[in-house]
Amino acid sequence: MYYHYPVALRLKGKVCLVVGGGQVAYRKVLSLLECGTKVKLVSPQLIEELRQLVEKGKVIYFQRKFTEKDLDGVFLVIGATDDRQVNSRIGELAQKRNLLVNIVDQPEDCNFIVPAIHRTGALTIAITTEGKSPALAGKIRRELAKYYPEVYGLALDWLGEIRSFVQTHLSDQRSRRKILISLASDLVELLKKGQIHQALERVQLSLADIPESEKFIKELMSKNKEWLEMRDYSEDHQNR
């Protein structure tokens, strides 16, 4: 068996076509908008949720059936109609043009499948079962959501900033690596326990040898004012 090749696509500004106007198309449109795409939607009918997105100008809508010309200038295609033949035709035409194409529930017509996704802040965990059991992919997603709560998003915001800072101010690659690897683990553990002040002290300590770190910590504090002002956050969190 050959595996699917997992990637994380950068879709910002790309034109993506969604064909179909039901619940499934709506779910796909929302996930594409989250990635900053320009969504082109083709369907004779739309559910209310999609109609609202059109009214708000979030998607470009063509009220008609799919035609081959809809594929012009498109980077990625999702076929989500309730007509298997139409879906297969979209898959075939898109693959002829070497476009990325997913046809909902029809893996034979796709060149990529959509994994189950748990996302919090910058953390994205994608689960695929190679199409063997989407239901199990969904169950694993729900389980992982418990192990990777919101605080991972906050930890990643900090880690991202710390990483840019040390990349700019610390020329020795080995020291950078040491700091970043130990902080990745320690910060998450402290933040999970709600110990935000201790987490900040931990950052301070690990960057203490870098002269510019004082200013950096101040900036980090002002960006996280709301969290830091939640005096009871730690106790609240521990009592849960």
Ligand SMILES: C[C@@]1(CC(=O)O)C2=NC(=C\c3[nH]c(c(CCC(=O)O)c3CC(=O)O)Cc3[nH]c(c(CC(=O)O)c3CCC(=O)O)/C=C3\N/C(=C\2)[C@@H](CCC(=O)O)[C@]3(C)CC(=O)O)/[C@H]1CCC(=O)O
């Ligand atoms: C992950 C998720 C993402 C999403 O859709 O956004 C997704 N399916 C989800 C749910 C789900 N889909 C189905 C059920 C009913 C139970 C069951 O059949 O197991 C459930 C469970 C439910 O509804 O809770 C029915 C189904 N799905 C496919 C077929 C056709 C076939 O297998 O041949 C049939 C049978 C249709 C029929 O019987 O007629 C095919 C595909 N579905 C995939 C993705 C791709 C493989 C992903 C992987 O690697 O596993 C793939 C290959 C192509 C694609 O669609 O990309 C989303 C989880 C959302 C979440 O909970 O996070």
Ligand SMILES: NC(=O)c1ccc[n+]([C@@H]2O[C@H](COP(=O)([O-])OP(=O)(O)OC[C@H]3O[C@@H](n4cnc5c(N)ncnc54)[C@H](O)[C@@H]3O)[C@@H](O)[C@H]2O)c1
């Ligand atoms: N509803 C679900 O939760 C769910 C879950 C998994 C899979 N599915 C499957 O996904 C597909 C879509 O589901 P849905 O609930 O969104 O369906 P739906 O019936 O609500 O919507 C289908 C949409 O496709 C449009 N359409 C039909 N022919 C078209 C064409 N030639 N060109 C463009 N648009 C066309 C219709 O106007 C309609 O808006 C179905 O095959 C369904 O079996 C649905």
